[in-house]
Amino acid sequence: MGNKITKQKLGSIVWESANKLRKNLEAHEYKDYILGILLYKFLCEKQTNWLLSNGIWKSDLKCLDSKFDFSNFKFDDNTSFGSTEEIEDTKHSCIETNGYFIEYRNLFNSWIENKNVFEIQDFQLAFNEFSRSINEKYDYLFQDIFSVFEKSLDKLGSNSTEQKETINNLIDTMNKIPTSSQDYDVLGFIYEYLIAQFASSAGKKAGEFYTPHEVSDLMSKIIAYHLKDKNTISIYDPTSGSGSLLLNIGDEFKKYNKGSSPVTYYAQELKNETFNLTRMNLIMRNINPNEINVRRGDTLETDWPMFKNEDLSTYKHLTVDAVVSNPPYSQEWSSEKHTNDPRYIEYGIAPKKKADYAFLLHDLYHVDPRDGIMAIVLPHGVLFRGNAEKQIRQKLVENHQIDTIIGLPSNMFFGTGIPTIIMILKKQRPTSDILFVDASQLYIKEGKNNKFSKSQIKKIADTVNNRQEVENFSKIVKFEEIKENDFNLNISRYIDNFKKQEQYDLHSLMIGGISKQELDSYNSFFSVFKNIKDKLFKLDQNNYLNLKVDQDQIRDIVYLDSDVNKYLEHFKQLSNNFLNHFKTLVPSLIDIKNINSAEIEKLLSDYIFNQVEQIDLIDKYDLYQIVIDNIDVIKENIELISKYYIDNENEAKQNIHLEILKDESTVIWEAKKKNSEDVVVKEWTSTILDPVYIKNNYFKDIYDYLNSQQERIEEINSEIENTLSLIEQEDKTEDIYDFEKEEFNKTGIENLAKSIKKSNQIVEVDSFEEKIVNVSKLYEQQVEIKKYINSTNKQLINDSYNKYLSLSENEFYELLVIKWLNNIVRMFEQKPVDVIDSYISKFELLSKKYEDTLEDINNQILKSEKELLNLLKDLTGEESDMRAIDELIKILGGN
Template sequence: MSKITKQQLGAKIWHGVNRLRKNLEAYEYKDYILGLLLYKFLCQKQTEYLISQDFDKDDLYLLDDQLDRSTIDLGNTGVINWGAVDRKIESLKEKNGFFIQHRNLFDSWVKNKQKFDIKAFQGAFKDFSDGVNEIVNKSKKSSHASLFKGLFSKFETDLAKLAPNAREQTEVISQLIDTINEIPTTRQQYDVLGFIYEYLIAQFASTAGKKAGEFYTPHEVSDLISRIVAFYLQKREKISIYDPTSGSGGLLLNIGQEFKKYSESAITYYAQEIKNETYNLTRMNLIMSNINSNQIHVRRGDTLEDDWPLFENEDTSTYRLLTVDAVVSNPPYSQRWEPKNAGHTERFDEYGLPPENKADYAFLLHDLYHIKKDGIGAVILPHGVLFRGGSEGQIRKKLVEKGQIDAIIGLPANMFYGTGIETVIIILKKLRDERDILFVDASNLFVKDGKNNRFAKSHIKKIADIVNNRLETEISKIISFEEIEKNNFNLNISRYVELTGKKEEEHDLFSLVFGSISKKELKHFDSFFLNFPKINEKMFKENQENSDYYNLLSQDYINIIYNDSDFQNYLESFETKVRDFINFFKSKVSDINSIKNINLIELEKDITEYIFSSLKFPLIDTYDVYQIIIDNFENVKEDLELLRENFSDSDSLDIKEFLNDQIESVGSINQKEKDFRRIKSLKSKFFSNDLIEQKFFPDEFAQLNKIQDQIDQIESEVKELYQIISDEDKTNEIYNDEKNTWIQSGIKKLAKTFKDSKESREKDSFESLIIQINEKYSDIEKLKKDLANLKNDLANNSYNQYLNLNEKDFYDLLISKWWEKFIQNFKEKSEEFVDEQISGISGILNKYKHTFVDIQKKVSDLETKMSTFLDELEGNPADMEAIKKLSNILKAN
């Protein structure tokens, strides 16, 4: 298959597997598809290890216990004797903790599809299970082979849900194998496997319904926790992390990936999960991420009842306490538990037992118990744990008194699949010098994603920066122990952090009466006027009678703002700094050949540092700038990954071959010349037609748009002319009542009749209108013909240009593709900001443009004029009496 991006591949695989699941629920189906994907990975891992040990690929068939060795002449192989084969199998078992017979390899199924059936499929997993059990039983000490015990039990005994009989089961599994076979699994692409695995887990979670999605912590929440934990642990030589309610294992993996941005040190993973399906999911996800199996410790068990017993050879008397550098968890919210059944109650002794109907603090205390003295914990819990009373209140008080709550982050509602409950992340540290708590209210930081809310990347970075650097901002505040104590240890975030939401419009009485502008109302724009002091001087002068108010010096404030030199320089700085950023990016990605060795993690890190050091603009939140760039960078990363995959061993990219591979369709024009091909359309997955035409044929591209604008203008004029025609003139000859459309052929025929008659007619007469419309139709027809010819020429030229791009043109086109949209988005953002500022200032000034005094004077003048007018009127006695009374009323006012 042609090389495509990870995101495209993920969507393709999801479409394929989802099409095959038929009536099976998504949360059930995931175990089959993810299990089969893992099995392919293990098969590939075994094969690559053998080849790396100089075992010839053509000799792999020898590693099969059903092979009749007496029929094999080893002289035709690269193997000395059968003893060497057996030793190789034993070394595989020792290194990997498993061994897969050659007939059971995923590649063997693909190559021998005609012999494949469901019996062979089930037999393969039975062989795998038996082999793992044999390795575990032979081992005198705890073996990493136990990681694989029962991992594929669903394939051995539970295939009936996929299809009712063996024939249909074979068919479904065969189709799944074909779909999964499209996923590359070379050594350089383990990151692709990991991405596809997480992508599928997220897809299954989002479609799984209320309860079945609980195994998955949304990636954005995992990412936030990972940034906080990894930052705290960044200088450690090696770390251990533990998730006692591991679900899919995503939290652990995200921390591991984030920590590796700081250090290549070893990471040991511990996980416990009560449900068998999600216990398997944790194991699969960790294994799939190519973590050494010796560094993975996963156990199925009830965290609250069994704690984490590390046994030697399953001897329960050898329990020893596990403490780690970081504990992270997203436990089931407010579930019932049985305190009397809880083992190792020292977890709760200092704090007391949480109530039976809510285990939230039981999980928190369990996490805290397993953190090293200098470690960190992060637990996601329902919002209610911050203020509920009873035993939970006592536990909360003790935690605060001991200074073990470092920070509390309030999350938006609807962040998690299957529940809209409000949640918080509580950051725990066992030994702190201080007892204050950092409160962060992130409840308003989200973007909509279907029915759910999620963090944007700028939100994640902003919250992580606040927590990691203990910053006080508009959404965060550090609260002393004393203040918390005064509030009876109620940790409800809204008690301590007040978000500045949109307030109702206020009206200042002094301003309404005298027209002066309240300094208090203008306070929101203090930063604006601080940056542009000359605008403030030209617009306002302090009221001499009341220093809390300004007098407006000029109503021409729009021109004052835009003509201010500092403001003009500010607007120009947007373009200058954006160009500086693009030059910075080009220094990191200097040409096509530099792409092969680019480290995307380091590149993103460098870009982020540049944004927050060199791309700051007064009055604009740098996190907004970061979001615009990082959104754009996601597309850049996709392209960079795709290009890296297409580099040859000679460290060069065959541009023509690559671009050919990216063509989705070409529309041809029939030509008489057999050896000459013209095309009328080109559709490429990599470069759009518009981009090529705009860059290499700007004049023709401009002409094309000009013609299209002319067509649009004339069509608009035709619509206006049609509106003038009366309903009586809409005959069947020119108008279709059923379709509510005009009949162009009828218009043309009628126009000819009217012109042939040569009668004089008025400009807006029906006859004149029909003739005008027909003439405009003729103009449109001619323009459309010109447009089609120009489009064909442009498409043909673009196609030839596309296939003959040199390295420089290709690189320049890439930069345009990657960053022109960013320039446009940033321009819109800066204009939006300027408009908001000016609109806000204008709103305040216009509100007091007409004072009560002005209005009263106008009313008085009108009353005087009205009274004078009434005095001049004449009429019958009754009218004159009424007029006199009305005039007296007006004069009295």
């Protein structure tokens, strides 16, 4: 019943589509065709749903086609229409409301149903007819959006047959992707996926105007938080690219405001293919066309919004609540044309070869002066470059308009590895300081690129939104200090976040021991576990510390400490509290319908940050990440189960959970006996509850024993392999060894073992004969265990499926809780172990660091030299060789 698709599944479908286009297109062109078909499918489904919701019966949809034959059609009470005039009125109403109309024969589902008679001309004509149907009011939104299908089908094949085959394959693949709302940006994900897969050829062509969703997510959280108290907002992206920034801000704001249409979108993009992508993305999010304002044009050359039909006399300076952009970095522009441009006149003109500040000032010009906000991604150099850029930067600081600067890791963006920043600006600020955040070291690796995890995004956003100072991470810098630094905003001037090189103590290197200063760097650990330091270290006569136990005893000493055990126990209690909290949110299966799947993430996250007390040595953001890493399956299951209960709540249907269990399972049956009509379950799976949960909870003893026997099979294989490896080469004969395949013959070994037993000969220990007999016995054991596993597993599969189908509502609920939370609980309890283990490793390395002092090394050298001298003195040889050896003896200090 669910219509969700995971990113992993979507990625595999997209890859399948790309492979079908590989022979015809360049890698960077795939997206135009894949995304175009997906959008068309969406528009077809949107129109169909609109018609059905307006009283048109599904059986009558075929009438909405100019080529429909009405000769045998009767207009009566059994149809949706009373006349052809009503049909035409319905078409016009659709165009008026949705902005377009698609003939029935051109609907995506009609293509699927009629694929055997589908021709490439039909495909091309469908898009031509779509263009002709567009409501003039929505020309800006739909015109030429499918131009690739109207004008560039020749790229899909050299003739109509090849083109038809390619299109049919693409349609079949796109049919697998639901166009209904997902929990993520589907088009953006596909776009990013294709860029990542073909980065070598597509990166520079595509990546330059795509903002990775982690960066977009961070900017959105900051902007939406600033605007959270508003009922409606307007947002603008003058370099919209894929449109992901606008969409993410809209989605984030809607978490604060549940209105039906709280966001108005403005977007401008210069490149046609990405202008289309912006429009596609906004359309597919089912945003009201009246709330979408898009334009293709050069942001720097001609200011916008708003012009109507390119008429300059209709210009109107528009200010919005939020401007967001990721413009092309250090682009050339016609700076000389803009000396009197009102966007720049107060601040100055950006250099001809570096338009970064031109984009920034354009954005700022459109920010609402009362309480608007803007966020822009820029190259790191804008913080410190001189001349005209310094003049602009100084003016922005003096006007108190720069609110926050966030340093990003390198390699965050496709196609460029240069360091970048996010700058947050507001036109009116009550303070003159600037918050600096150095997130350059805060990332996880994904392939060649760096990215933020969700917990890292939240940490940065929380720091900015709450204006927090965090040591070596964020700092609020007063205007006076910035002025003293000549308006240089380089983050490293204000935050020291460089990785420190390991320090070495001279005394420790020469004589040994660990300085108090060096051990003090572990005080965060010792302050929590107060007895550990004295248990591990002792002072020597030089007032330096030495390990007083063997290095291999450190772990045991730490884990036997009572404070450490209390600490670990605390996390077990934390896990238990989290489990109980979850059960208060979702107390039973039927209560799931009262929980919004999108809200469960926030409710659990709020618990971590608001109800869990601060824990020494553990960052709450790490606990949050554990929840986030496991939340998707919870949300998917809640949405699925909720739909079943909501769909049936007016029918008073009993045992809805059994319907869920049955619908979500797949079974393979087999005959009990050959030619028998009685069947048993050969194999079963379930999308909602994996068989392992049934086996482990209701058939645990037998399931555990089966697993142990499977492990025994692996042990026997290892024993056989080890024993056979000891057989000498001369003992290998063709009876037991296949020289061509270089492997032993099982049947040959078993036959030889029988002969040895029959001969009654004495088998000596470790002899060839003993090895053969032992291997034969292992083979016999293996056969018996496999027979047991096979028969028992068959019964377990059958019994577990029967139990699955008969689960009570409460049993089903409890198994879901196990499925959803077991991994979270396990990871919560593992977190302190990982922290303690990291300190144990540090102590072990510390003990090795000064293990060999310079004095020890020097003594060893002297000892080795003395031994070498004695050896050299005993040497005899030719006169020339001995002269050389005598010289070496002198160098080594010999007489």
